[in-house]
Amino acid sequence: MSEPAQQDDRARDTVAERRRRSPAVAADTGAADAVQLNPFAREIAEQFRQTATSPALLIGQIRLLEFLLLLALNLAMGLVLSEGTFLLHAGLSAGCAGLTILLLQITDAYQIPSLRAAGRMTRRIVAAWSIGFLVPLAGVWLGLAGAFPSTFLAIWYGAGLLLLLALRRLMAFAIRHWARNGTMERRAVIVGGGKPARDLVRALERQADNDIRICGIFDDRGDDRSPDVVAGYPKLGTFAELVEFARLARIDMLIIALPATAEERILQLARMLWVLPVDIRLAAHASQLRFRPRAYSHIGTVPMLDMFDKPLRDWDEVAKRIFDIGFSLLALALAWPIMLVAAIAVKASSKGPVLFVQKRHGFNNEVINVLKFRSMYTEMSDPTAKRAVTKNDPRVTPVGRFLRKSSLDELPQFFNVLRGELSLVGPRPHAVHAQTGDRRYVDVVESYFARHRVKPGVTGWAQINGLRGELDSDDKIRARTAFDLDYIENWSLLFDLKILFLTPIRLLNTDNAY
DSSP: OOOOHHHHHHHHHHHHHHHHHSOEOOOOSSOSSSOOOHHHHHHHHTTTTTBBBBBBHHHHHHHHHHHHHHHHHHHHHHHHHHOOOHHHHHHHHHHHHHHHHHHHHHTTTHHHHHHHHHGGGHHHHHHHHHHHHHHHHHHHIIIITTOOOOOHHHHHHHHHHHHHHHHHHHHHHHHHHHHHTSBBBEEEEESOHHHHHHHHHHHHHTTTOOOOEEEEEEEESSSSTTSSTTTTTTEEEEEHHHHHHHHHHOOOOOOOOTTTTTTHHHHHHHHTTTTSSSEEEEEEEOOOOOOOOGGGETTTTEEEEEOOOOSHHHHHHHHHHHHHHHHHHHHHHHHHHHHHHHHHHHHSSSSOOOOEEEEEEEEEGOEEEEEEEEBGGGGGOOOOSOOOTTTTTTTTTTTHHHHHHHHHGGHHHHHHHTTSSEESSSOOOOBBTOOEEEEEEEHTTTTGGGGGGOOEEOTTTGGGTTOOOOOSHHHHHHHHHHHHHHHHHTHHHHHHHHHHHHHHHTTOOOOTOO
């Protein structure tokens, strides 16, 4: 028996034994109906609870680090060695560092394989730094020789080159270490088993600098066409379990290993999986269909057809987080007197705590505790929100009625933003058991949970379009979901600014605020 076959047999025995010893348990994800996730899959998911560093984000950080270190070195040398004007030297230093980084980017020196193999990049680094160094040399040629003595230029050139070469050696060591311990990787799940999955695994394993870590395989079939272990990777469960697994684990990508001709089955999977905040790809390495080259993305040389992309990724996610923190701190600095008065009014007008904590759906369907100023009598409060607040609701206190109409009861949610549970702008979070009439929102709108592909927000696109307050009809929840999905698909920082600017204006309309 071949070595791969022996490995598959050993893995299959392990999978069967672990499944036999443990009963099924429900995954606590906050979904309306938690799918029974088998304990083996849950155990694997727990191993991937920590978020890995995105290779794209890491590359951006390395690029920024190299620029800042070059600039710092150049400015330090200007202070110590240069006899010329410091401002002139500072400008030339920034231009030199920026041009060098640009040349390294153009020559693909910021690709993961290039960063891993620092020795092979020596010529490119020398060439990029040498050309980038022509910026101050051009200044010399233009008659500024007195400002930059030749000795200083030689020291400057040598120090910058040594810095880049040493940094690249250090980064190569760090990247290899991060790749081994799982800090830097893209985590993928293969959807579909049998021979297509096996061929895909083998193709990925042949990539020299593959950053994909396969976490498991999911397939509905249980016959010989889909064994428990495929190419050494266990089958963890069914397609329905995959949704819960991806919510528990920090998965980056789902790769569908089905023939492109299996249209009906692929469409069924797409409708089920697109609610997840992950990249969804259709493996095209074995397909007989051929599209234009730009229609494909690649993992190494393995072609993929892009079905869905994660809405916010890498630097977009970082930019939105910085935006959230900055504006939240500003808002708290301006609004703290109002919050203090509101807290005193709530406490003085009725017994009970100042703040009301409610469990709501957050990013990726996780349950979060959202803060509000208490607006109901404590003994009548409804943390589950099964019964929506209506006009002249007797459960609402007089102070609470004013707070709700003015939306001042939402101000404590800026602390949720600082904790990273909410964003300033996004789909409004709904209570876990919220419903319209006697129907859950997910029963009204099939794509409801797709709202949770991004963090929920203190304000949102739906709210400034008049969909604020009670959701007492199917049409309202459909319309709110449609606006939320439109926001997710068209997100930008300018879009967020527009919504923030319009929010206080639209709050003047209190018709639906009870």
